[in-house]
Amino acid sequence: MTATLNSIIDSLKQKNIRITPQRIAILEVLIQSKNHPTAEEVYKQIEVDFPGMSVATVYNNLRLFTDLGFVTEMSYGDSASRFDFTTELHYHAICSKCGKITDFHYPNLDDIEIAASRLTGYKIDSHRLEVYGLCPACQKEVVE
Structure with missing residues (x-):
């Protein structure tokens, strides 16, 4: 919360x-x-x-x-x-051109720590996910 x-x-x-x-x-x-x-x-x-x-x-x-x-x-x-400011678990889409960062949540990824722990034996305490691409504004600039 x-x-x-x-x-x-x-x-x-x-x-x-x-x-x-x-x-x-x-x-x-x-x-x-x-x-x-x-x-x-x-x-x-x-x-x-x-x-x-x-x-x-x-x-x-x-x-x-x-x-x-x-x-x-x-x-x-x-x-x-x-x-x-949002400290809830969420992920980031980052524009590789302008650097804009947009939050998103994808509930199926919440289990990644459990899977990583089982696969590696690590005691996992957090994770971070970023995806990179062009934001809608930069996509428009490429088309124009």
Whole structure:
């Protein structure tokens, strides 16, 4: 189940972590975003409201939220990490041209950890799946 802003705030309070306007703003950007923003993109969306805040503050808070399990960090090769608020198990379709990331869920893949454990003897604790191709917008550019 995806956490809500209020449940995250309650969890932060229980862990004696200060609830700052900056932290709330960062969480709001992540919750509302559908494009898995980078730390820089999050910073650009809130810098107007917090002119004294640095990009490092955004990075530090994203690390905190990742460590607490509210956010998933997605790193792909040499590009900047992207942050995904949805912490439910899901997969990503990634455009190989523009880098757009789209979430999808395919329930039959949920059993992959069991199968991998049986086949390898590993104690599996997580998995990640990405598929690559051209998003609809980039497909249109190729046709035009």
